[in-house]
Amino acid sequence: MSRTRVTAADATDVRTAHQDLHSERGALRGEHPGRSRNPVIKVADLAWLEFEKPDLARAEVFALDFGFSVAARTADALWLRGTFAGSPCMVIRRGRRSRFIGPAFRAADPADLDRLARATGTDVRNADVPGGGRAVTLLDPSGFPVRVVHCAQQLPELPGQQPLPLNFGTGHRRTNAAQRPPREPSRIQRLGHVVLETRVFGRALDWYLDTLGMIVSDFLFLDGRRDRGPTMAFVRCDQGGLAVDHHTLAMHLGPGNGYVHSAYQVTDLDSIAAGGEYLAERGYRRSWGIGRHIQGSQLFDYWRDPDHLMLEHFADGDLFSCDLEPGWAPMSAGGLAQWGPPATRDFLGAGPSPRRIRDVVQALRGDNEMDPARLFGLLKAANS
Template sequence: MTRLITHLRHVDLAVPDYDRQREFYAGVWGLTEVATDSGLSFLAAEGSPEQYVVRLRRADDKRLDLVAFGADSPAEVDALAERLGRAGVRLISQPGAVDTPGGGYGFRFFDIDGRTIEVSADVAVRGHRRLEAKEAVPVRLSHVVLNSPDLDATRRWYERHLDFALSDTLSSPRMGEVMHFMRCNPQHHSVALAKGPHTSLHHISFEMRGLDEYMYGTGRLLRAGVRMIWGPGRHLAGDNTFSYFLDPHGNTVEYTTELELLDEDTWHPSVHDFSRPEVTDQWGTANPMNELVARESFNDPDRGVFVAPPV
C-alpha cells in the first residue's frame, strides 16, 4: 500500500538534568553529538542517514517533546496536513521550513493522547558509514513504544490518520490485550502501543550491527553500572533481541537487532499470549517479565500532553 509516512526519524526528550543525560547518550550509550544550540543537543547514530535520532532539551520538567516521522516529499507532507485538518486533528503548525539540523519541510500536530508528532520531508541526508565488526554502537533508531490509557482507541487513530498497519498483538488471559505492534513500512514495527495507566514514553529502541555487537554493547553498559531492567533475550513478536536499560532520568532505552522484515502482501497479524515465557523471550536467557519490569516501563506521567514543546 502507499503511505504518506515512510519511517521513524527521531525521538526528542526534555530533561531536567541535561548535562547528565547528554553525557549518557553521547558516552556509554554510543550516539554522536552532531550539533548543540542553547540547551539543545542533537545526537546521531553512526550508521544512520538521519541528521539525528535523539534530541535532548534542557527543561524543568521531564517529558517526551515529540516523535518525528519522515515522508517522501513536501507534496505528501501537504497532503497529510490537509487530511488531518479535515478530520479535526489539532495541528500545532502548518507545513513550512523545519529549523533543525538538515532543514526540510514539515509540520506538527497532536495525536489522540496529546503527544506532539512531527512529519517532514526533504531533510538533508547525513554522511554516515557502515559499522565495523565488534563496533558496538547504535546503527540507527529502530522503534519507539508509547504508553496509552486507551490502547485500542490509539491504535485506531494511528491506523485511520497515519496509515499505520497492525503487525501483531500481545495479550494474556488475565490482562487482555496489552500491546499493538504498528508498522509504516515492511519493518515489523516502527511504533508499538502499550497499555499503561497514563500517557507516557514506554521505551526507545536502537538497532545494533548484529548479535555480537548487541552483546558487546549490553556488556559495556553493565560494566559501566547502567541499570538493566530486562534482558538479554529475544522476543517472539518481531523476532528481535532485547536489552532494556534505564537512562539517568528513568526513561527505558533498548539495544536490539534483527527486527523482522515482513512481506506485507502476505502477512497476517497474530495475537501472542505473553504469559507464555517463550513469547516474551524465545531464548529463556532474560529475567522473567514481572510487575516490577512493567512498572519501570510505565514511566512518569508525561507533562507534555497537549502542550507543544517550545522548540
C-alpha cells in the same frame, strides 16, 4: 533501514509461516483488520524521538556511552544520530524535567506534508532539524505531539562496527585468529521503534492507521477476553512489497499515557553483549536482558539512563512486507521472549509507586478504555 524485496511467492510462504507461529487461528470474523482502507498518507519510517532533560551535559555522557554520536549541539538542544545515513535518531531539548515529548515520522514524499496538512487543518512549517526541513505537527488521541517531517538534507554515513566473522559447523570463516570483541559502546546504527502506553488504545491505534497509514504486524489480547479486542499492537510502516521492521511503533493499553521505551539497532549479539558490559562497568543499570523476543524476534538488551528512561539495544529483527496479515496471541510476561532471563518487574512497570497509583485512580475515573476488569487482566498478564 535494512529492507528486503519480497516476491509474491515468498509472501505466500511467509504469511503462512507467520500465522503458524504467531496466531491461534488468525483473526476471527469481525476482529480489527489491522490496517486502514484509505489512510491520509503512508509514513516511511520513524525519523527521530524528542525528549526534554534539565542537564544536557549528563544526557550527552550517557548518549555516548550507549553508543550514539552527536549530530549537532546548541546551548538548548542536543541532536543524536547513528552510523547509518539519514536523519538524527533523537533530539534532547533543555527543559525543567526529564520527559518524553513525542515521535517524529518521516514522510515518504514532500507532497505528503501538504496532503496531511489539508486533511487535518494544520500548517506545514519549517523543521528545526540539522540541515533544515519541513514538518506538520499533530496531536494523537493520547495527547502526544506527533510530527511528520521531510528533511532537506541527509546526514552522511559514519564508520560503524563490523559484525564478527563466525564459525558454524563446517563453515569456517575464521581460522588462525582469536575472537576478541572490543569492550566499547555498542555503536548505534539507527532508531528502530518506540513503545507507548495509552488509556485510549483503540482510538490511538485507529488514528495511526487512518492518519499515517501504518499497519499492524501483531495483536495481543488479554487471555480469556479476546472478545473485548486487542490490548497491544505492534505496528509497522507500509512500503508495499518492501519489507520493513516488524514494528516501528508499539502501543499497549494501560492506566497511564506515556513513554515505555525506545529501541536502537546495533550490529550483532557481540555488540549487544560487549556494549552491555561497557555500560555496566560505568554504573548504569540493566532493566532486562539479554534475550530474544517473540513478536519481532529481536535480540534485546534494555537499560535505564540516569533519569530512569528505558532504552533498548537490538539486533536481528524481523522484516515484513505489506502482504503479511496480523498475528494474534494472548498477552503475558512469559510470552515476551523465546529465551533469556524472566522479564523483570522493572521492565514490566509492575512495581508500585505513587505515580502508578495516581495513574490507576485517574484511569478508573476517567473517560477512557480502562475499567476494573481490564486492569485486573493487565495485572494478571504481567505475572503470567
